[in-house]
Amino acid sequence: MSQETVNYLVNLLIGVILAGVLSQYWRLEASGQSLRLWIIAAWTLAAADLFFVARSMLPPDTLPRLIPTITVTCGHALLLLAAQQTAQRPQQRRVICLIVASHLLLLLLLRAVPAMQGWRAPTNSVVWGSLSLAAALVLWRAADHVRPLMRFPAMVMAFQAFFHATRSLLATQAAVDANPVRSAAVQMLGDVEVSLFMVALFVGVLVAYLRQSNDDLRRALANVQQLSSMLPLCAWCNKVRDDDGYWRRIEEYLSEHKVSVTHSMCESCATKHFDEFKP
Structure with a gap:
């Protein structure tokens, strides 16, 4: 088993645990809150890791090898939709679907031209980083009562966008120089980053919803205490x-x-x- 496959298996395990914890919390405590899209995004990113594991068993340059990459794009698109819903902003579903479709067409084009195979990594980083940056900006501009709760997830997504910008530059340099060692280093850096990103983001989201539930309980208790006291009538x-x-x-x-x-x-x-x- 290659080191790349081991990395994907570790990412898959982490993703399943995080998605399962979010799903259990939503089922027991927060079924009425806007946590559903975050959970779907978590399971989508976990599915992408599963597809990456399966991809290592496929022959090189086959069409199904594009499935994991576009699944990651769908996961980032769902994160942007979840951020828009949480921030109480209009959901730009058509624009986001257009971005996903454009990325898929671009991947097919790069696959059809063997000389451009090395440009897939820079292209992926640009798309994923742009979606992460958009989600971070949406959360930073959220409603006043939501912004403090989602500050940490917004910072995680902003860091994710910065990471992908850096990775895109390194991948572009590797594609220009045709340096396989540098390309492998860029790939390994991306594999490690996936685990850190998923843990930081989804733990931050869960903590934000726990804080929101705690604040709601405190306000309810304050209302009960006030109503149970004597009212000047x-x-x-x-x-x-x-x-x-x-x-x-x-x-x-x-x-x-x-x-x-x-x-x-x-x-x-x-x-x-x-x-x-x-x-």
Whole structure:
């Protein structure tokens, strides 16, 4: 078994563990939150490692060898969609699908021209780095209540974009010089980076959602404690005095504290106000 295959197997194990942990948390605790796309992206990147392991058993320069590469592109595209959803930004699905399709066509073109085989690594790094940079910028420009939580994942994606920019330069130099030793070094650097990126990103995402759940529980507890205490209620108009000293309708006060209010009529009031309309 080659060292490259061993690296892919390690990446696959890490990816499956991270995707499984995210899936379990989503199933038990956060089914109503926007974690689904992050989980799909995690499983997609884990599937890419599985395809890379299988690719080592295929003959060189066969069409199925493109599947792992385009699967990584799909994983990065899903990460961008997840970032847009988390940041409460419009999802540019058509643009992202166009990027994935363009990358696939470019890979097919490079495969059809043997003299350009060495340019696949720079091309991949440019596409993956651009998607990571876009996701990082989206998270940095997220809504105010989301931005502090997703700051670390945004930093991870920004570092990922910087790494791919550096790797693209090195891969371009290796393609120009036709240096197999340098090409192997670039490939090994990318294999190691995959593990670090997946661990940092998805652990950061999970911590962000755990913090969000903790904040929600604290706010709910504060609301319960406030509602369980005595409320200053006007004896004539039934308005409530809030913490700022303003008198407000009780429905507005309860609604702000996440208590749903609906109106009905008791039997006494129905008799008092509508008894005259009975036949």
